[in-house]
Amino acid sequence: MRDALKGHVDLLLLSALDEKPAHGYELVETLRARSEGAFDLAEGTVYPSLYRLERRGLVASGWDTVSGRRRRVYRLTKNGRGRLQEERSKWHAFARAMEAVVT
Amino acid sequence: MTIDAYLAELERSLPRFSRRRILAEAQEHLRDSAATHRAAGVSPPAAEAAAVDDFGPVEIVARRLAAERAIRDTRISTLVALGAVAFFVFPLYVVPENSLPPAPWVEKPRDIFVLQMLSVAIWLAAGALAAVSAAIAWTRWSRLAAPVLVTASAAIAGASAVVAAIGVRWVELTPATPNWPLAAGLALGCLLACVAAASWALAHRQLLVQD
Numbered sequence: 001m002r003d004a005l006k007g008h009v010d011l012l013l014l015s016a017l018d019e020k021p022a023h024g025y026e027l028v029e030t031l032r033a034r035s036e037g038a039f040d041l042a043e044g045t046v047y048p049s050l051y052r053l054e055r056r057g058l059v060a061s062g063w064d065t066v067s068g069r070r071r072r073v074y075r076l077t078k079n080g081r082g083r084l085q086e087e088r089s090k091w092h093a094f095a096r097a098m099e100a101v102v103t
Numbered sequence: 104m105t106i107d108a109y110l111a112e113l114e115r116s117l118p119r120f121s122r123r124r125i126l127a128e129a130q131e132h133l134r135d136s137a138a139t140h141r142a143a144g145v146s147p148p149a150a151e152a153a154a155v156d157d158f159g160p161v162e163i164v165a166r167r168l169a170a171e172r173a174i175r176d177t178r179i180s181t182l183v184a185l186g187a188v189a190f191f192v193f194p195l196y197v198v199p200e201n202s203l204p205p206a207p208w209v210e211k212p213r214d215i216f217v218l219q220m221l222s223v224a225i226w227l228a229a230g231a232l233a234a235v236s237a238a239i240a241w242t243r244w245s246r247l248a249a250p251v252l253v254t255a256s257a258a259i260a261g262a263s264a265v266v267a268a269i270g271v272r273w274v275e276l277t278p279a280t281p282n283w284p285l286a287a288g289l290a291l292g293c294l295l296a297c298v299a300a301a302s303w304a305l306a307h308r309q310l311l312v313q314d
Contacts, residue, residue: 042159
């Protein structure tokens with residue numbers, strides 16, 4: 001499953017952040033929970049993806065105190081929300097096409 | 104492996120300038136993960152080992168982190184390099200022509216002339232390389248900017264040495280020259296050039312070795 005996720009991690013992270021700002025571990029947990037355990041990422045590789053999204057201006061981050069501990073919290077930017085809508089549309093079109101062929 | 108041992112290994116594997124934030128985030132992540140495992144009934148040592156295992160092998164995590172951070176660092180380095188070029192080109196090649204006392208030699212000694220021409224050539228090359236590097240750094244080929252920039256940084260450092268040699272010779276031969284602005288400019292310029300070269304070398308060591 002990990003190999004199948006290559007190329008889709010950015011979309012997954014943007015989607016997870018669409019609901020609310022979150023720190024790295026929270027994002028991993030969200031993806032695991034929403035996929036019912038299917039998306040079991042190598043957790044450390046989430047951070048390079050987050051840094052890439054931040055460099056592209058799609059997410060922003062800052063240190064925050066959560067449950068008494070200092071965390072780096074990520075949130076979607078306006079550009080990030082726009083990109084998420086685009087990527088969702090592309091994904092739905094791709095998924096429909098795949099389903100039409102495969103099933 | 105314990106969390107502390109993992110973090111120590113990760114620290115050793117990451118470029119010096121990029122690891123503070125990464126290590127802080129990794130530490131919090133691993134603590135959270137270990138807490139989750141403990142809450143599920145796993146013993147503390149086994150929970151730490153499981154958290155480390157979930158996080159992934161150090162070499163893979165470090166390589167991806169270093170590569171991503173290197174792109175950002177390259178952009179910063181290119182700006183420093185361009186700043187160093189601009190700092191030298193204007194004050195040392197444009198302003199001194201009109202404002203500083205004339206050089207003491209009526210006919211330029213051959214060695215000074217050669218040094219001047221050499222430094223101009225190096226600076227032009229450095230400026231062109233730094234500009235190309237900056238242009239690449241903001242495109243999808245940003246990882247290619249690093250090798251270009253290291254060449255620019257080396258050229259800047261070389262040109263700084265040449266310009267410094269000319270400046271020292273100038274001041275030596277012209278007692279009335281107010282040498283503190285020249286010395287300060289040279290020192291600051293050399294520092295900037297060294298920062299450009301050193302920041303590149305440190306930030307991209309990982310990228311060069313592993314990619």
